[in-house]
Amino acid sequence: MNKKVLIFEDDSATAELSGIIVSQLGFEVAYRSETNDVLNDVLIEKPDLIIMDNWIPGQGGLLSVELLKQTSETSHIPIIFYSANTDFANLATSSKADAYLIKPFNLTDLEAMIGRLIFSNDK
Amino acid sequence: MPEYAKALSKIFGTALDASFDGVVITDNNQPDNPIIYCNQAFCDITGYSMDEIVGHNCRFLQANDRNQKVRKTIAAAVKEGKSCQVDIRNYKKDGSLFWNELSISPVHDENGNITHFIGIQNDISRRKQAEHNLNLERENLEKRVNERTKELQEHEQFLKGIVETIRESLIVLDPELNIALVNRHFEKFFKVNSNELVDHKLTDVLEGSWDIPELINLLRNVLPEHNPFEDFEVVHDFPYIGNRRLMLNASQITVGETYQNWILLAMEDVTERYVIEKKKDDFIAIASHEMKTPITVVKGNLQLLERMLNKGETDGYQPRLKQATDSLENLSRLIANLLDTSMLTSGSTRRSSEVVSIAEIVNITLGEVSEVYSDHDFVLYGNSDLNVVGDRSQLSQVITNLLTNAAKYSKDTKQVILHIGRVGNFAKISVTDTGIGIAKENHKRIFDRFYRVSANDNNYFGAGIGLYISQQIISDHGGTIWVESEIGQGSVFSITIPLSL
Numbered sequence: 001m002n003k004k005v006l007i008f009e010d011d012s013a014t015a016e017l018s019g020i021i022v023s024q025l026g027f028e029v030a031y032r033s034e035t036n037d038v039l040n041d042v043l044i045e046k047p048d049l050i051i052m053d054n055w056i057p058g059q060g061g062l063l064s065v066e067l068l069k070q071t072s073e074t075s076h077i078p079i080i081f082y083s084a085n086t087d088f089a090n091l092a093t094s095s096k097a098d099a100y101l102i103k104p105f106n107l108t109d110l111e112a113m114i115g116r117l118i119f120s121n122d123k
Numbered sequence: 124m125p126e127y128a129k130a131l132s133k134i135f136g137t138a139l140d141a142s143f144d145g146v147v148i149t150d151n152n153q154p155d156n157p158i159i160y161c162n163q164a165f166c167d168i169t170g171y172s173m174d175e176i177v178g179h180n181c182r183f184l185q186a187n188d189r190n191q192k193v194r195k196t197i198a199a200a201v202k203e204g205k206s207c208q209v210d211i212r213n214y215k216k217d218g219s220l221f222w223n224e225l226s227i228s229p230v231h232d233e234n235g236n237i238t239h240f241i242g243i244q245n246d247i248s249r250r251k252q253a254e255h256n257l258n259l260e261r262e263n264l265e266k267r268v269n270e271r272t273k274e275l276q277e278h279e280q281f282l283k284g285i286v287e288t289i290r291e292s293l294i295v296l297d298p299e300l301n302i303a304l305v306n307r308h309f310e311k312f313f314k315v316n317s318n319e320l321v322d323h324k325l326t327d328v329l330e331g332s333w334d335i336p337e338l339i340n341l342l343r344n345v346l347p348e349h350n351p352f353e354d355f356e357v358v359h360d361f362p363y364i365g366n367r368r369l370m371l372n373a374s375q376i377t378v379g380e381t382y383q384n385w386i387l388l389a390m391e392d393v394t395e396r397y398v399i400e401k402k403k404d405d406f407i408a409i410a411s412h413e414m415k416t417p418i419t420v421v422k423g424n425l426q427l428l429e430r431m432l433n434k435g436e437t438d439g440y441q442p443r444l445k446q447a448t449d450s451l452e453n454l455s456r457l458i459a460n461l462l463d464t465s466m467l468t469s470g471s472t473r474r475s476s477e478v479v480s481i482a483e484i485v486n487i488t489l490g491e492v493s494e495v496y497s498d499h500d501f502v503l504y505g506n507s508d509l510n511v512v513g514d515r516s517q518l519s520q521v522i523t524n525l526l527t528n529a530a531k532y533s534k535d536t537k538q539v540i541l542h543i544g545r546v547g548n549f550a551k552i553s554v555t556d557t558g559i560g561i562a563k564e565n566h567k568r569i570f571d572r573f574y575r576v577s578a579n580d581n582n583y584f585g586a587g588i589g590l591y592i593s594q595q596i597i598s599d600h601g602g603t604i605w606v607e608s609e610i611g612q613g614s615v616f617s618i619t620i621p622l623s624l
Contacts, residue, residue, distance in 0.1 A: 011416050013446050017423040033534065055412060057559075084415030086408055104419035107426045 003118050004028040006047035008035055008064065010056045014103075018051055021110055027118065034058040039067060042074050049118045052097070054083035062095060069096035078117035080110070145169070145244040147181065151229070151237045155180045156201070159239075168223075168246045170216035181242060184223070186214035197227065204229045204237045210247065222251035296386040300325045300342060303385070312392065314363040332361050342373065342386060350375045356393075368394045410588070413457055417450035424450075449495075460588050463520075475514045478623050481543060481550050482507040484515060488522045489541065496530040498537060505543040509550040512623040513600045521596050521604075524589040525554040525616045533558035533613065549602065549619040561608040570594040570604065593618075 005022045009015035010033045019029045030045045032038075035058030042050065050068065054061035065081055068074045081097035082105065092100030098120075099113045139146050145165030149156040157178050166173055169184060185191070193209040200207035206228040213223040224247045230239040286293060292309035296302060302320045310317055315329065325342075326334040341355060351374030360366045370391045377383050424447040431440055485507055493501045511518070529539040536557035543552050561569065570590050590604075597604045601621045608614035 011420070013420040013450060014416065014423070016446070017420060017427075020427065084412045084419060086411050103415050104422040107423055 002026075002028050003048040004030065004045065005049045005051060005114065005118070006030045006032065006042065006045045007051045008032045008038070008041075008056055008061070009051070009053045010034065011053075014053075017107075018110065021107055022114065025111060025114060027114075035060060035064045038064040039071060039074065042068060042077065047077060048121065049114060050077055050079045052079055052081050054081065054085055054088065054091070062091065065095050065097050076121055078120050080113050080117065140164075145242075145246075147176075147242040147244065149181065149240045149242070151239055156240060165244065168215075168221065168244065169213070175216075184213040185211070186218070188212050188214065197225075200227055201229075201240065204231075210251070220248070221246045222248045292390045292392075294320075294325075294388045294390075296325055296342070296388065298384040298386075300339070300386070302328065312364070313361065330362050332359065335359060338371070342388075346373055346375050346386065347384070357390075366394075367392060368397050406588075410457075410461060414454060417454040417457070420450040421447045421454075457588075460592060463592050476512055477515065478510050479513055479515045479518055481509045481511060481552070481620075484519045485522060485541065485543060485552070488519050488526060492523060492526040492530060495527075496537075499530050499533075500538045501526070502538070502540045503543075504540075506545060507543040509543070509545055510623045511550055511600070511620045513620065514596075517596045518600070518620070521593040521618065522552065522554075524593050525552075525618070528589065529554050529556035529558070529614075529616070532556055536613075545622070546619065548622050548624065550622055551617060551619050553615055553617040555613065555615045557613040560610045560612045561606060561614055562610050566606050566608065569606065 005027050007015055007018050007022070007029060009018065009031070012033070015031050015033070019031065022029045027048075030047065032041050033056070035056050038059070052061045052065055058064075059067075061081060061083065065079055068077065068079065078098040079096075080099045080101060081092050081095060082101035082103055083092070084103035085091065088100070088102050098117055101109060101113065140163040142162060143164050145168045146160075146162040147158055147165050148160040150159045157180060158176055161173055161176050165176070169176070182189075182194075185194075191211060193211050196207055196209050197211075199205075206226065208224070208226045211223050211225055213221055215221060224245040226243045228241050228243075229237045230241060232238050287307050289306065290308060292312050293304075293306040294302060294309055295304040301322060301324055303322075305317045305320055309315075313329065320328050326339060335357060338355070338357060341352065346352060351372065353372045355371040355373070357369045357371060358366070359369070370393050372389045372391075374387050376385050376387055378385075424443045428440060428443050428447075431437070431443075485503070489501055489503060493499065526539060526541070530537075533539065533556040538557050540555040541552070542555070543550065545551070570593075594604050597618050597620065602619045604616070604618045606614055606616050
């Protein structure tokens with residue numbers, strides 16, 4: 001079964017870019033541009049990895065990460081948390097995200113992170 | 124008996140001579156009351172010998188100092204045959220002054236006629252001098268006390284003036300934290316009368332709003348060890364004036380016996396300043412976030428293009444180039460907006476004044492925006508055949524901004540409606556979107572310079588700057604800008620601009 005990445009990103013160009021990288025790695029992509037019902041989105045899409053933006057309509061990235069990591073059905077899914085916020089490193093390290101990226105990022109870093117995390121639940 | 128009388132007279136004479144008081148006897152039966160006897164002490168006091176004295180009236184001792192008031196007292200006593208006591212200025216043989224404490228008593232015969240006067244006198248110059256000095260000293264002291272009192276009163280007035288003029292609230296507490304005094308600014312700021320406060324405990328007044336545990340702990344426990352303390356921040360919901368952020372300075376003072384460990388508490392209202400700082404911080408955070416977003420896209424696309432180039436792929440490079448170019452365009456518009464903001468704020472933009480056709484600028488801007496948001500449906504209706512006076516490019520910027528916002532925030536419905544009409548002497552332009560809408564409490568604030576809808580509602584990033592600029596431009600043109608919206612119901616942004624008549 002093909003691996004799937006769910007991208008939460010409100011900037012359509014950035015979402016497209018991240019999507020291209022995921023596709024080129026050979027994985028499936030799904031998109032959401034807001035975070036009003038993250039849990040439901042994740043339960044429907046059943047991704048193997050989540051890429052989450054911080055400043056995004058709805059409850060926002062930080063609360064979404066918290067919610068997903070607190071919910072038993074979703075807590076095992078690795079999350080890459082990224083943002084263009086100043087001082088994001090502090091915010092991200094204090095969150096439960098598995099990895100974080102500061103925008104603007106290098107595509108190779110994103111690729112490496114996806115590659116490292118997407119198989120983490122395989123035994 | 125004559126023997127006995129003689130002996131007795133000698134004894135009396137000796138006794139009189141042994142006295143330190145000067146004794147003089149005058150004969151009232153002879154004209155002008157001449158001196159018939161004086162003792163040795165009298166000679167010692169006056170410097171005259173008895174021979175020089177006998178036969179004179181006592182007034183010879185007054186030399187030329189003849190206008191003393193007490194002379195009348197003596198004259199009256201002598202005339203009425205009564206005793207009297209006076210202090211009189213007399214002069215010694217060498218001309219030097221001495222104060223003479225003089226007692227005069229008449230001597231009566233068996234028929235009650237006055238035969239003699241006996242004068243007892245004392246040189247009281249030293250006592251007089253001491254009294255005089257004492258008087259001088261007293262007068263001096265009184266004068267000095269008056270001066271000092273006046274000085275203190277003036278000083279107090281002066282200090283009071285300072286305390287009352289100061290634009291900070293001041294409160295004075297006794298060691299038990301009872302309020303001793305508040306200044307006028309305090310009354311004005313907290314909207315209370317000092318009568319309601321003075322002599323009450325700090326923790327009891329203003330509905331207990333000063334019963335702030337950290338503050339009380341600070342005043343009771345920290346202040347005595349760390350006197351004075353500065354910049355203690357209190358955020359509190361006070362009666363009448365609402366939520367306030369105050370910066371407190373306190374010092375414990377001891378002045379004399381009365382004021383032991385009294386507390387002076389000065390407070391500055393930093394609420395507004397804090398809000399401005401906060402907005403500024405938010406603005407910087409938003410501005411940098413908004414700039415980094417297109418940079419991320421440019422960088423990503425360039426990296427993709429580089430890979431394609433390395434692999435010799437030529438397919439699919441065009442959308443990557445376009446996305447990079449569009450993002451750069453966004454970035455450059457954002458930077459221009461930021462510059463506009465700072466120029467509008469500093470008032471350094473120069474506005475041209477020409478007749479501008481609404482139809483023309485609406486058509487141009489609509490064309491540009493609909494190209495960027497090509498999958499949106501833009502509907503224009505109404506009467507756009509109107510002219511206004513103003514700056515063409517600034518007015519275009521406002522319309523572009525409203526159209527862009529409308530398109531940006533109605534991603535799902537993708538419909539933007541533009542209506543133009545004449546209202547009185549104004550042109551009115553309304554831009555309606557069917558997007559997410561704006562909560563009522565934010566309708567005014569979204570036009571603020573640094574405003575963004577709160578952290579939990581990330582829907583309006585980037586909108587703050589554009590709306591602020593639009594508001595500045597429209598108000599410069601003598602028009603107004605406002606929004607009508609409800610959450611989930613879309614928004615209508617309207618502007619009015621005075622017509623060129």
